Amino acid sequence: MLDTAKHAVRPEHAPSDHPAIPAAKVGVLLANLGTPDATDYWSMRRYLNEFLSDKRVIDYPAWKWQPLLQLIILTKRPFTSGAAYRSIWNTEKDESPLMTITKDQTAAMTAAMAERYGDQVMVDFCMRYGNPSTKSVVRKMVEAGCQKILFVPLYPQQAGATSATANDQFFRALMEEKWQPAARTIPAYFDHPLYIDALAQSVERAYAAMDSQPDILVCSYHGMPKRYLLEGDPYHCQCQKNTRLLKERLGWADDKIVTTFQSVFGTEEWLRPYTVEHVAELAKQGKKKIAVIAPAFSADCIETLEEINEEIKESFEHAGGEEFTYIPCLNDDAAHIKALMAVVEDNLKGWLD
The missing domain is CATH 3.40.50.1400 (Rossmann fold)
Structure with missing residues (x-):
């Protein structure tokens, strides 16, 4: 994790009581679908409620969909979904495989970006549903001095229910920032x-x-x-x-x-x-x-x-x-990280030397 206090300095010519400001950097924010925090009923219900309430995923009118979701689907489905998650759960780390793999991808991308750009770039990840939330990670990046953020939904193909809803959430997070960073999103990369x-x-x-x-x-x-x-x-x-x-x-x-x-x-x-x-x-x-x-x-x-x-x-x-x-999916395979790096660098042009 980046030590923002270590990299914070008082702006040149500022008065002595001016607070230190983190050095400007570029953020690369990887985003995936999401995962429940645990496999128990209430953890599954919270996650499924957020996911299935997304209008990009289920676009039926709320008056029609929400009673069905809240009174029937979320009464039963957390049990079956919880059992499915338990069958694949990473018990050693007490997290879903998606969380483990996304952390590994982020670590690999962090190492690759550091080798290429030093401390000019901060790499992190968020989830569209569940934790870490998009809002919380955008806030962390802004606090760390990211004045520009490249948002990278980890979906090779464009779809309303995947990359588009991830982008929606990213822009909602930006709406709450007083010092709003410049922002970019990547296009579909299925044909890279x-x-x-x-x-x-x-x-x-x-x-x-x-x-x-x-x-x-x-x-x-x-x-x-x-x-x-x-x-x-x-x-x-x-x-x-x-x-x-x-x-x-x-x-x-x-x-x-x-x-x-x-x-x-x-x-x-x-x-x-x-x-x-x-x-x-x-x-x-x-x-x-x-x-x-x-x-x-x-x-x-x-x-x-x-x-x-x-x-x-x-x-x-x-x-x-x-x-x-x-x-298996490409996960943190070296060839996959190389491909993601190429996509990211294509979309960072003009932001980094």
Whole structure:
């Protein structure tokens, strides 16, 4: 952690009683979805309430959605979600894997930025839902002297329910600052050559460790209502392009890779094909050995460690599938950090020498 008192100085020509001010620096704020603080009922309820009350996530009118959420969903779902989180919880550190991995990513980015820029840059992370909150980390960065902040949602593809809501929260935090820093946000980076290369390397490593090759690679992206696509959200198109770029980088034929969508919620139609159904169909078609990767997630979390590696795997095996391999997210892999550094440096141009 940065010692702001150590770096604070009295401005030149200021009177002797003028308070010390931290040296100006640039902040790089990484942001991820979020995590409950614990797996008990009330911790899960607080987290789910914040998440499912976000209009970017569930855009139904409040009069219609909130009674259903508060009286029915939040009465039952904290128990099932808590059990799911307990199955993957990092008991050694008493935190979710997403928290552990995001801390590791932040440490790697801090080291890389320090090597490149010395003490000109402060790197930290926040969560859209839960802790550390976006507001608290923006406040910390401002207090540390960050007069410019680059906000980096860790979502390769742009979507209203991910990067857009993270940006919303960042700007809300800025609204409360009297000395407001200059601010930038990054665009989607799903097509950045270094990101595609990092994904491809992870697939190549996984395949090289197998005795025989999978029949197909399933690229499973987080789903969203189909209606969002029709309303102009670019996420679906960017997911499709992400898969195509990965296929081209690997040099594969079209029938060796497929795009699917997971985590369906509610009754309306979501983006198809649904991963949990499609893997079962693949097994019935005779594709008995598959691998699954999740390019929409920068860090392993409940949707990958529990949903993919348990629920989706079970669907495949019950339909006659024989070998299921989950390829982990890029997490703090060196190639991933290199890609994120390239994205960050592209967006810091003009702010740092």
